Structure formats: C-alpha cells, structure tokens
Amino acid sequence: MNTMRVDATFVRPTATVADAREKARSFLEALPEPALAAGAADTVILIVSELVTNALRHGAGTYALRLTAHPDLIEVAVDDPSPKPPRMRTPDLTGATGGFGWRMVTHLARTTAVIHRPTGGKTVSAFLAR
Numbered sequence: 001m002n003t004m005r006v007d008a009t010f011v012r013p014t015a016t017v018a019d020a021r022e023k024a025r026s027f028l029e030a031l032p033e034p035a036l037a038a039g040a041a042d043t044v045i046l047i048v049s050e051l052v053t054n055a056l057r058h059g060a061g062t063y064a065l066r067l068t069a070h071p072d073l074i075e076v077a078v079d080d081p082s083p084k085p086p087r088m089r090t091p092d093l094t095g096a097t098g099g100f101g102w103r104m105v106t107h108l109a110r111t112t113a114v115i116h117r118p119t120g121g122k123t124v125s126a127f128l129a130r
Contacts, residue, residue, distance in 0.1 A: 020052040055080035081121040
C-alpha cells in the first residue's frame with residue numbers, strides 16, 4: 001500500500017509562534033544527556049520565536065519547524081514558502097518595522113544557513129551550542 005504524507009501547516013496557517021515555543025520547550029525537556037549548557041534553553045526558545053515570527057511575517061503565514069539535537073549542537077530549522085532570504089536591516093527604534101530579529105539570530109547562533117529548496121521556498125537554520 002502506498003502512503004502519502006501531508007503537512008497541514010502548509011495547507012492552512014493555524015500554528016502560532018506560541019505553538020512553536022511550546023514545541024521547542026517540550027523537545028528540550030525530553031532531551032537525553034548531555035544536558036544543555038546554562039541559558040541554552042532560553043536561547044533556543046528565543047531563536048525559535050524569531051525564526052517562526054519571520055516565517056509567518058514574510059512567508060505567507062505558514063511554516064514548518066524542525067528541531068534536531070546533535071552531540072554538540074541544537075539545530076533550529078524553519079521552512080517557509082518565500083524564496084527571499086533573511087537580511088540584515090537597520091533596526092527601527094520606534095518598533096514600527098522591526099529589523100532586530102535576524103541580527104539577534106546571527107549574533108546568538110554559532111552559525112546560520114539559508115537553503116533554497118528545489119520545490120520553492122527556503123529553510124533557515126540556526127545552530128546553537130548545546
């Protein structure tokens with residue numbers, strides 16, 4: 001029998017930033033040893049929040065979140081349908097247009113990557129020390 005997988009996140013945008021943060025908290029709480037470094041969990045949650053916010057704002061309101069624990073790293077990967085990569089912008093100190101998120105992500109992560117998917121859209125990943 002053939003099976004088919006459908007990711008409902010791309011069909012209708014029902015997930016929120018709060019949902020993504022909760023998924024990340026559950027993921028981090030379930031991690032086996034080695035434990036996270038002090039403050040690392042808060043940093044992961046912040047990165048999840050920023051990447052998902054950017055995906056919702058600039059990627060037509062849908063996203064897919066993947067969290068992966070590597071021996072020395074936590075990988076936060078967010079897919080969205082927009083082909084436009086994140087970019088550094090001058091922060092708007094009035095709060096009207098943002099400009100802080102990507103700068104913060106690149107500062108907090110050990111490294112970041114943006115991969116354009118052949119089917120369209122992109123994956124934005126941030127790798128954080130475990």
